[in-house]
Amino acid sequence: MKLSKIPNRWLVIVCMMLLISGCGNSKQAFQREDIDKRLPTANNEFAFRLYQEVLKQEKANNVFLSPLSVSLALSMTVNGADQETRSAMVQALQVQDLTLEDLNRSNAALQSVLQQADPDVKVTLAHSLWGREGTLFRPDFLERNEAYYDARVTELDFQDPGASDTINEWVRKETEGKIGPIIDGNIDPDTFLFLINAIYFKGKWSTPFDEAATTDQDFHLPDGTTRTVPMMVQSGELDYYKGDNFEAVRLPYGNKQFEMTVFLPDEGISLERFYKQLNADHWKKWMAGFETTAGTIQLPRFELEYEKTLNGALKALGMEVAFDEHRADFGQMVSTPPRAYIHEVKHQSFIEVNEKGTEAAAATSVEMRTVSAPLDLFQMRVDRPFFFAIHDQKTGTLLFMGSVMEPETSSK
Incomplete structure (x- = not known):
C-alpha cells in the first residue's frame, strides 16, 4: 500500500477497513482502566x-528529554519490525511482556487519558508518517499506526527541496x-520514511509563584563559580520528601x-552521585514517601532547549540490530529487499x-533508510x-x- 498524497482520501479508505476489521481506534473515549498496568511500569x-x-555522553551539560515522545515514536516503528529486530526493540522499550496488540491499544488509551486528564493543563500528542513517493508499505503497518496512534500519513517527493520544510512545519x-x-536540509536518497511524535505541555501551577517575590540570587555551578539567576519563592504546605543525600518537593499543576x-x-x-540512585525502583519508592509539610521552595526561573541524536543510547539499551543495515528486519x-533499517532517532525538546x-x-x-523520614519543616x-x-x-x-x-x- 502506498501512502496517499491526499491524507483525507487515505483516511477514508482506512476507516472503512477498520470498520470491517474491528480494530481499535485512538479517538474513542478510553478510561484509565483501559491502560494495561504493565505499560506505565x-x-x-x-x-x-x-x-x-x-547522561554518560553529556557529563556537565543540561539535559532535557521526553521519554514518552521517544517510546511512542519507537512503538510506531515496532509495528514494522519483525523477528530479531522486533524482539530487540521491545526489550529495549521494556514491553517484552506485552503483545503488539496490547502495546498499541494501551498506548492509545494512555494518550487519550493524558490528553483529557485536566482541563486546565494542555497536553497534546501527535504522530505522523512521511513516506517517500512511490514506496509500497505493508497495509497492516499503516493501518495500525493510523488506528492506534491517530497518525497522519503522507506521501512526499523527497527529492523536492521543500519536503523537509513540509515535515518541519x-x-x-x-x-x-x-x-x-x-x-535538516535535503533528504538523503536512501531515506524512505520518517515516523515522528510531537508532544506539547502547558500547565499553570496550582499555586502560582508570586512574581513580586522573585529576586536575583546566586546559583552555584559545578566548577565552583556562581551565576546570578532569577529565583522564585513559594511558602506553604507542599508534598516533601527527604531521601538519602537529597530532598525533593512536588509542585502540582491545575x-x-x-x-x-x-x-x-x-x-x-x-x-552525578544522585544519578546512581536514579532508577525506576527508587522512583516508585520515593513517590510513595512524600508527605505534606510546611516549608519554602526557592526555584530558578529557567528555559532550556535541547537536541540529541539517540542512536548510541538506544544501541546501548539493546536495539543495535535495528540500526544495522545488514541485520535489521523491518519486513x-x-x-x-531492499533491507530497511533505522538510520537515526533524533530528539528535540524545550x-x-x-x-x-x-x-x-x-x-x-x-528516520528509516534502506541499505542505509518526613520533616516537620524544610527550607x-x-x-x-x-x-x-x-x-x-x-x-x-x-x-x-x-x-x-x-x-x-x-x-523576560
Missing part, C-alpha cells in the same frame, strides 16, 4: 535507562512553535494530576518554567545543579525529565 523503566545512557505547528526544524517534582542533592553531594513495514507555570514540548523523529533552596521530572500522578507516566547544571533564562 515499562515506560518508566525505559525512561530511566534511556536517561542514564544519555507540521512539527512546529504541533508543538506550538517551540520545536525548530527536526529534518487539578494536581500533573506535577513537577524537583530533586536537590544535599550540599557537598554532586548531581512488516516494507517488502524486502521547556520554560516561570512563576505562572510550565510550557514544554518535544519531538522525536525516527529547600535550589541554588545548585538539580534534576526534575514532569509526570502524571494517576498513571505514573513520566512525560519529561531533565537536569539543570546551569540555568538559562529568557529575556
Whole structure:
C-alpha cells in the first residue's frame, strides 16, 4: 500500500477497513482502566535507562528529554519490525511482556487519558508518517499506526527541496512553535520514511509563584563559580520528601494530576552521585514517601532547549540490530529487499518554567533508510545543579525529565 498524497482520501479508505476489521481506534473515549498496568511500569523503566545512557555522553551539560515522545515514536516503528529486530526493540522499550496488540491499544488509551486528564493543563500528542513517493508499505503497518496512534500519513517527493520544510512545519505547528526544524536540509536518497511524535505541555501551577517575590540570587555551578539567576519563592504546605543525600518537593499543576517534582542533592553531594540512585525502583519508592509539610521552595526561573541524536543510547539499551543495515528486519513495514533499517532517532525538546507555570514540548523523529523520614519543616533552596521530572500522578507516566547544571533564562 502506498501512502496517499491526499491524507483525507487515505483516511477514508482506512476507516472503512477498520470498520470491517474491528480494530481499535485512538479517538474513542478510553478510561484509565483501559491502560494495561504493565505499560506505565515499562515506560518508566525505559525512561530511566534511556536517561542514564544519555547522561554518560553529556557529563556537565543540561539535559532535557521526553521519554514518552521517544517510546511512542519507537512503538510506531515496532509495528514494522519483525523477528530479531522486533524482539530487540521491545526489550529495549521494556514491553517484552506485552503483545503488539496490547502495546498499541494501551498506548492509545494512555494518550487519550493524558490528553483529557485536566482541563486546565494542555497536553497534546501527535504522530505522523512521511513516506517517500512511490514506496509500497505493508497495509497492516499503516493501518495500525493510523488506528492506534491517530497518525497522519503522507506521501512526499523527497527529492523536492521543500519536503523537509513540509515535515518541519507540521512539527512546529504541533508543538506550538517551540520545536525548530527536526529534518535538516535535503533528504538523503536512501531515506524512505520518517515516523515522528510531537508532544506539547502547558500547565499553570496550582499555586502560582508570586512574581513580586522573585529576586536575583546566586546559583552555584559545578566548577565552583556562581551565576546570578532569577529565583522564585513559594511558602506553604507542599508534598516533601527527604531521601538519602537529597530532598525533593512536588509542585502540582491545575487539578494536581500533573506535577513537577524537583530533586536537590544535599550540599557537598554532586548531581552525578544522585544519578546512581536514579532508577525506576527508587522512583516508585520515593513517590510513595512524600508527605505534606510546611516549608519554602526557592526555584530558578529557567528555559532550556535541547537536541540529541539517540542512536548510541538506544544501541546501548539493546536495539543495535535495528540500526544495522545488514541485520535489521523491518519486513512488516516494507517488502524486502531492499533491507530497511533505522538510520537515526533524533530528539528535540524545550521547556520554560516561570512563576505562572510550565510550557514544554518535544519531538522525536525516527528516520528509516534502506541499505542505509518526613520533616516537620524544610527550607529547600535550589541554588545548585538539580534534576526534575514532569509526570502524571494517576498513571505514573513520566512525560519529561531533565537536569539543570546551569540555568538559562529568557529575556523576560
